[in-house]
Amino acid sequence: MPEKSITLEVFRYLPEQSDEPKYQKYDVPYREDWVVLDALNYIKDHIDGSLSYRWSCRMGVCGSCGMMVNGEPRLTCAAFLRDFYPQPIRVEPLTNFPVIRDLIINLEDFLHKLKEVKAWLIPKQEKPVSEGEYLQSPKELATYKQFSMCINCMLCYAACPVYGLEPKFLGPAAIALGQRYNLDSRDGGKEERTDIIASSEGIWECTFIGECSRVCPKHVDPAAAIQRAKVQSTQEWWMSLLLPKGAK
Amino acid sequence: MEFLNHDILIVGGGGAGLRASIAIGEENPQLSVGVISKVYPMRSHTISAEGGAAAVIKANDSLDAHARDTITGSDWLADQDAVEAFVNEAPKEMIQLEHWGCPWSREPDGHVAVRPFGGMKIERTWFAADKTGFHMLHALFQTSLKYNNVTRYDEWFVTRLLVDDGRVQGVAAIELRTGQVRAIGGKAVILCTGGAGRIFPFTTNAAIKTGDGMALAYRVGVPLKDMEFVQYHPTGLPGTGILITEAARGEGGILVNKDGYRYLQDYNLGQPLDVRDPRHPQKASMELGPRDRLSQAFMKEVEKGRTIKLETAVGPVDVVHLDVRHLGEEKINKKIPFVRELAKNYAGIDPVYEPIPVRPVVHYMMGGVSTNIEGATIVPGLFAAGECACVSINGANRLGSNSLTELLVFGARAARSAVKFAADHPQINKDALIAQAEDEQRQITQRWFQKDGSETIAAIRLELNKTMEAGCGIYRSEESLKKTCDDIRKLKERYHNVGISDKSISFNTELTAAIELGFMLDTAEAVAFSALARQESRGSHQRTDFAKRDDEKYLKHSLAYRTDGDPRIEYLDVVITKWPPAERVYGQQTS
Amino acid sequence: MKTKEYVRPMPANWFMHNRHLQLFMLRELSAFFVAGYSVFLLVMLYKAGQGEQAFQQFFEGVMKSGLSIFLHLIALAFVVYHALTSFNAAPVIMDVRIGEDPIDPRLLIAAHYVMWVVVSVVILIVAL
Numbered sequence: 019m020p021e022k023s024i025t026l027e028v029f030r031y032l033p034e035q036s037d038e039p040k041y042q043k044y045d046v047p048y049r050e051d052w053v054v055l056d057a058l059n060y061i062k063d064h065i066d067g068s069l070s071y072r073w074s075c076r077m078g079v080c081g082s083c084g085m086m087v088n089g090e091p092r093l094t095c096a097a098f099l100r101d102f103y104p105q106p107i108r109v110e111p112l113t114n115f116p117v118i119r120d121l122i123i124n125l126e127d128f129l130h131k132l133k134e135v136k137a138w139l140i141p142k143q144e145k146p147v148s149e150g151e152y153l154q155s156p157k158e159l160a161t162y163k164q165f166s167m168c169i170n171c172m173l174c175y176a177a178c179p180v181y182g183l184e185p186k187f188l189g190p191a192a193i194a195l196g197q198r199y200n201l202d203s204r205d206g207g208k209e210e211r212t213d214i215i216a217s218s219e220g221i222w223e224c225t226f227i228g229e230c231s232r233v234c235p236k237h238v239d240p241a242a243a244i245q246r247a248k249v250q251s252t253q254e255w256w257m258s259l260l261l262p263k264g265a266k
Numbered sequence: 267m268e269f270l271n272h273d274i275l276i277v278g279g280g281g282a283g284l285r286a287s288i289a290i291g292e293e294n295p296q297l298s299v300g301v302i303s304k305v306y307p308m309r310s311h312t313i314s315a316e317g318g319a320a321a322v323i324k325a326n327d328s329l330d331a332h333a334r335d336t337i338t339g340s341d342w343l344a345d346q347d348a349v350e351a352f353v354n355e356a357p358k359e360m361i362q363l364e365h366w367g368c369p370w371s372r373e374p375d376g377h378v379a380v381r382p383f384g385g386m387k388i389e390r391t392w393f394a395a396d397k398t399g400f401h402m403l404h405a406l407f408q409t410s411l412k413y414n415n416v417t418r419y420d421e422w423f424v425t426r427l428l429v430d431d432g433r434v435q436g437v438a439a440i441e442l443r444t445g446q447v448r449a450i451g452g453k454a455v456i457l458c459t460g461g462a463g464r465i466f467p468f469t470t471n472a473a474i475k476t477g478d479g480m481a482l483a484y485r486v487g488v489p490l491k492d493m494e495f496v497q498y499h500p501t502g503l504p505g506t507g508i509l510i511t512e513a514a515r516g517e518g519g520i521l522v523n524k525d526g527y528r529y530l531q532d533y534n535l536g537q538p539l540d541v542r543d544p545r546h547p548q549k550a551s552m553e554l555g556p557r558d559r560l561s562q563a564f565m566k567e568v569e570k571g572r573t574i575k576l577e578t579a580v581g582p583v584d585v586v587h588l589d590v591r592h593l594g595e596e597k598i599n600k601k602i603p604f605v606r607e608l609a610k611n612y613a614g615i616d617p618v619y620e621p622i623p624v625r626p627v628v629h630y631m632m633g634g635v636s637t638n639i640e641g642a643t644i645v646p647g648l649f650a651a652g653e654c655a656c657v658s659i660n661g662a663n664r665l666g667s668n669s670l671t672e673l674l675v676f677g678a679r680a681a682r683s684a685v686k687f688a689a690d691h692p693q694i695n696k697d698a699l700i701a702q703a704e705d706e707q708r709q710i711t712q713r714w715f716q717k718d719g720s721e722t723i724a725a726i727r728l729e730l731n732k733t734m735e736a737g738c739g740i741y742r743s744e745e746s747l748k749k750t751c752d753d754i755r756k757l758k759e760r761y762h763n764v765g766i767s768d769k770s771i772s773f774n775t776e777l778t779a780a781i782e783l784g785f786m787l788d789t790a791e792a793v794a795f796s797a798l799a800r801q802e803s804r805g806s807h808q809r810t811d812f813a814k815r816d817d818e819k820y821l822k823h824s825l826a827y828r829t830d831g832d833p834r835i836e837y838l839d840v841v842i843t844k845w846p847p848a849e850r851v852y853g854q855q856t857s
Numbered sequence: 858m859k860t861k862e863y864v865r866p867m868p869a870n871w872f873m874h875n876r877h878l879q880l881f882m883l884r885e886l887s888a889f890f891v892a893g894y895s896v897f898l899l900v901m902l903y904k905a906g907q908g909e910q911a912f913q914q915f916f917e918g919v920m921k922s923g924l925s926i927f928l929h930l931i932a933l934a935f936v937v938y939h940a941l942t943s944f945n946a947a948p949v950i951m952d953v954r955i956g957e958d959p960i961d962p963r964l965l966i967a968a969h970y971v972m973w974v975v976v977s978v979v980i981l982i983v984a985l
Contacts, residue, residue, distance in 0.1 A: 033861045034770045049579045051505065051614075063724035067776040068768035072305075074472040077508045077608060079400055080309045089874065096611055116862035118443060119773040124862055125306075129420075138408045139367030151364040153376030159369060160957040166369050166401065170308050179878065182867040195408070202367065227881045231949070245950040444860055772860045 022048040024099055025106035026057055028069065031117050039117070041108075042066075048103055054094040055083050058109070058121075071121035078235060081171035085121050086110040091173035091233045112176035114185075125172055131188050132170075134214050135196035140207025158203040165198035165243050167236045174230035174240055180223055187223040188214070190230035190240030197243040216251045224248075267449055267700050267707070272300035272417065273688050274681075275437060275452030277424050277479060279307030281399070281670065282652025283458035284406040285359075285677030286684075291413040293685045300450055302419040302439055304474065304778070307407045311460050311472040312673065315399025316511035316604060317383060318391035319670035321356035324380060327388045329353045336668060337845045339385040339556050340632075340661025341805035342821065343492065345841040348639045348657045352668075352675050359674035360392055368405040369394050381601075382516045382549050383667045385556035385852070389516075389549065391667040396511050396604040402670060419450070423778050424478065426706050427455065427486050427648065430698040433691065434486065434647035438706040442778070445771030447710060449703030451696060453688035456680050457483060457635060457650040458673075462789040466628035466738075467731035470502050470509035476782040477789030479654035483635040484788055488643045489825035489836070491636035491656040493789075494797035494807045497664055498740055500560035502627030504576055504583040508612050510605055510624055512666040515553040517601050518546060519590040521560070522621070523572040529586070530555065533563040536853020541592045551853040558663040558806040559852065561626035565740050576623050587621035594618075626740060630669060632660040632806065633796070636825055636838075641680025647687060651680035658823065661840075662805020714777055719765025723779050726757055726764060730783075730790055733757075738794055743810045747798040751832070754791050761787055792826040792833055799835040800824055817847050884942050890935035944969040 023045045031039040044065055046057045055073055062069050073083040076095045083094045088108050099107070115123035145152060174190035175181050181189050188196075196215050200208045214220055224244045231241040274290055276283045279301050290299045303310070322332050332353040337344050364370055364378065371379045371393050383391040394401035410416060421442045428436040428449065436451040459479030463471025484490050500521070501510040515521070520541060523529045528538045536551035547554050564586060567573050573584040590598060590605070595618045598606055609617045635650035637643050637657055643650060652673040659672060730753075737750025761784060768776040802816035803809050822837035868874075872882040904915040919925055947969055948962030 031863045032770060033772055033863070037861065037863075039863055051579050062776075062779075063722075067723070067766060068770065070768075070773050070775045072309075074305060074309050074474050075311065075314050076473065076506065077314060078611065079397070079604075080305075080311075080313050080472060082305065082309045113865060114867075116864045118860065118862055119770075122773050129306075132408070133411045136412070138412050139365070139405075141365065145365065147358055147361050147365060151361050151370075151378050154372055155376045156372050156374060157954075157957050158376075159372055160954070161952070163369055166404070167397075168404075169313075169400070170306075179867070179871050182871065199367065202369075204365075204367065225885075226946070227878065228946075228949070229877060229881075232877060239949065242949045242952070245946075246952055249950060 024048040024057070024103050026054075026061065027106055027108045028061070028121070029110040030069070030120055032068075033119060043106075048099060050100055052099045054085075054087055054092070054097045054099065054107060054109060057099060058094065070119050079169060081169035084112055084171040084173045084176070086113060086176065091176035093171060093173070093235050096235060112172055114176050114178065114182040115172070123172070127185065128170070128172060128175065128189065128192065131192040132195060135188065135192050136207060136211050137192070137195040137199060139199055139202065139205050140210060141204060142206030152204045154203050161203075162198050162201035165194045165201065165238060168195055168198075168238045168240075169236055171235065173233045173235060177229035177233040179227060179229070180225060184223060186219045188220050190244065193221060193247065194238055194240035194243040197247055200247075212251075215247060221247045221251065267704050269449050269451065269696055269700055270300070271451040271696075273297040273453055274684050275300045275302060275450060275455045276458055277302050277437060277455065277482070278310070278458035278460060278652070278654070279303030279305070279418065279420070280310030280458060280460055280652065280673070281312035281403055281406060282673035282677035283307070283310075283456070284403070284410050285674050286456050286458060286651060286681035287416050288406065288410055288413060289678040289681035290685055291415050293682060295413075295415050297415060297685065297688070299416045300419060300452060301416060302422045302424055302437065302450065304421065304423040304442075304478070306420045307410075307418070308404060309474075310403060311475055312399045312403040312670070314470065314472060314509060315402070315670055316396045316509060317513035317516065318381060318393035318398045318667045319360060319402065320383065320386065320391050320665070320667040321360040321671055322353065322390055323357055323360070323378060323392070324390065327390050331388050332356070332390060334845060335386050335388075335550070336659060336665055337661070338850050339663055339665040340659070341663055341815065341850060342817070342845075342847040343495075343661030343804060343823070343840055344659050345639070345657065346843040346845060347841045349659050350843060351639055351679075352659045352672065355675045355679075356671045359678065360671065363402060363405060363674065366405050366409040368401050371395060381513060382547060382554055383665070384512050384515070384554050384560070385550055385665040386667070387550045391516065393513065395600070396513050396602045399670060422448070423781070424482065425710070425781055426702070427482050428699045428702045429486050429645070430695045430702075432646060434645055435694040436699045438703040440710070440778070442773050445774055447703055447707035449700050451694045451699050453691050453694060454647050454649060454684035456641070456684050457648070457654050458652045458677065459654045461631045461653040462786065463628045463631070465730060465786045465790040465793070466496070466734050468502065468507040468625075468735070469628040470499055470507055471628070476786050478782065478785045479650065480634055480792070481785035481788040483643060483645075483648060483650065484792065484826075484828045486645055486648070487828070488645050488648060489636045489827045490789075490792040490796075491633055491823050491825055491838070492658060492661070492796070493631070493633035493792040493826055494738075494800050494824065495632035495660075495662050495805060496628060496738065496793060497557055497630035497632060497806050498561035498626035499629035500557055500564060500626050501588050501624040502629070503608070503613050504585050504623055504625050505578045505580060506612055507627040508608055509627075509629070510588060510608065510622055511602065512557075514588060514590050514602050514605050515547065517590070517597065518593055519553065519588055521553055522587050522589055523567050524574045525572065527572075528552065529567050529572065530560065530563055533559065533566065534853065535559060535563070555852045556663055557629070557666060561740050562808060564626050574623065583625065585623040585625045588624045589621040590617050591619065591621065630664055632656065632658070632662065632664050633793070636823075637680070639679075640683040641676055642683055642687070647691065649680040649684050651676040655680075662807060710777070714766055714780060715769055717765065719763040721760050721763040721765070723764055723766070723776070723783050726760055727783055727786070729753070730757055730786060734790055734793070738797055741808050741810050742797055744798065747794060750794045751798055754787065754794055755832070758787050758791070788828070795833045796824045796826050796835055821847060884939065887935040887939040890932045891939050894932045894936060940973070944973070
């Protein structure tokens, strides 16, 4: 029985060979339970060892293997061949990012932004470890938990036209992670983060297209984080306007 | 060659590496730290840990109880002084992580919640739903961002430890983007590179788990300790090996064979209670027995023909069923949502309505770079922590949820001793380090770019995987092990003829895969030869030809030293403090 | 050594990339009609302020024209589209919970529709 196969059209960019990318076609065996990442691994092991891409956990949690699959940002470890077969699949590096090589993008910009938003706990009240844990009710946990699920896979940045047009925009994941701490009952760093989150490069740059949330593989819903931050920020602005100084 | 320099270098940016980097900042913020990792830290494999992290926090628990469970679980091969230090520092480390924002699941009153876990006779496993490792890693990574004394070298691949005057004083690493080898100096180097599950075909481990740190240390003369002890996790998905957390059983999931029978009761793991019985699941009993015993029970079921044959892409595979249906949709969504997501995506079933097909898969290396209780190796200046190290607290079988805590406790410990060492050894020999790194660059160029070979990386890796599974699996014998040792010898020969087709400089992942394969062969060699030498059965090391534990001869750690030929195996006494060796008993009513 | 990175410029017609983006642009476009109609309402108010006769003239002369009716229908379509998409986005913007769990987003959307109907009915009653 001849083996079924499927064609992958893969974006190749080899900076030492050419300034321009090209698309290379590979025929790989078609298997019902294979994901696009399995097909890439097959190419790497058996057809073309020079194809470069990132991957690690192959279970949708490390965030390494995000790529454009037929124009949609996807985790390739969760994009099954069977959803495309028998049509060819086009695999490209995530859009809106510079390409280092082949399917590998440069995501340094995000790491700077993560630091800029101070995505770490700034305790409301310092408490020595010897006094035990901060108390946090399940309800308080639930208010930020969703935004803590971000795996930094960058699919939301690839989907966000605002980020594509204005690279200074903090972007969905960085804002969602800033909000994750703002909403944490243990945290008191909201004011420190406001300067950057509520700046023109922050939430107000967002036009609520919602693509970030649509493509998010972990249902973080960064669009919600941003819109809610806008509402909150607006409320606070009015309050500061209406209430005398010092009142809260 | 450009020379980069820090006070302390950490190789690996996973849980242990990040904890260590923060610990150095806490000890002395003036010290500069370099964290060198072949992947961005948040991609590290700590992320895949699901179930939880153990530490005594509740009033019904005690440090002694945690220590006793750990030592029993280890089949008395753990060093008891190390275990005592571990259980003692565990709660502090876990609270510290809570203070750094880790979203631990909570009790209604706001205190941290704990769940039962395999081999723990009292529930003490902290958890963040079933993404504990993910949340711990991100909390550590995000916290580490605020320390300005830490310089990260993301996507730099360490290929050699630089040794001068008998002291490790730095590393040579390929900056993947530019493909250049760089010399990075450090007064102390801490290896935190994790495990080596990828030497086996079916593993929960990520692609990056190729034993790099173990091999790096092995090559500079540090012995690898207790490498024969390889943990099979009893519930991995067939084919992919994706982990289905023990928390599924901690929350009440059961294991059944093809007849729907809870077969664990036949293997000295206690008697099952009805799933509706409020006392179910019983701690350290049945499904909550230790991992080694559960994986061994599975193999016995295969022998008896009582497993289920599942057709997969790689042919028929034996599986049993992990059934969580009785927990109900709400509890599944709240406590083990990731299990549901993984089962739906990768096994094509919804565990709310169907049982999950599972089989044992390689999960964890109990062995690793031999260190003392402070994380120091025998080579001055070199430290190790986390899965790549063997202190040892895990002995012949690690208890689930001890490893996440271990990387905190020993990551911090190794960091503190590295700080002391660096203070006592302020000088490094820059010229010698540069010369060695230049030599490394030359060797890489000659070996991989100027030489072609007839062998492929994929072929050797596949054969290594096969022989490890065949010879060093759950049950081993002299015959199977000798064959595997022999195969590894041949594969190491063939490795000399491996060639790579990609000759480009920038982000050459074929080159890194080739070098990783070399690390894997070294690690696998230590596993197979240590297993061959240990003529007893203990914990995860089960010999069909030596079915009993032999405390007379083998209440000892094995130490594998690299030589030009086969590794040299030596032994080191286990440290016993309060818990003399006894029989491991599971399945008794404990409360 | 610095390696060259390949930067892909954003295509000018990026909003045609998928249906979601097209619908988004339609929504952005609808905002013009919402704004435009608001201006028109102000004009109407101004006319009303000039007395009944002026308003009648305006009503007969401008509003009853075929072009006006046509524009009204288009504006109506866009305003309705704008309103509906706003309603549907409500669960994203508002975090309403009972205990730990967010309420069913459909409830939140339904509540907006109910409010819409109620407000419309009240306006009708007042107007008639």
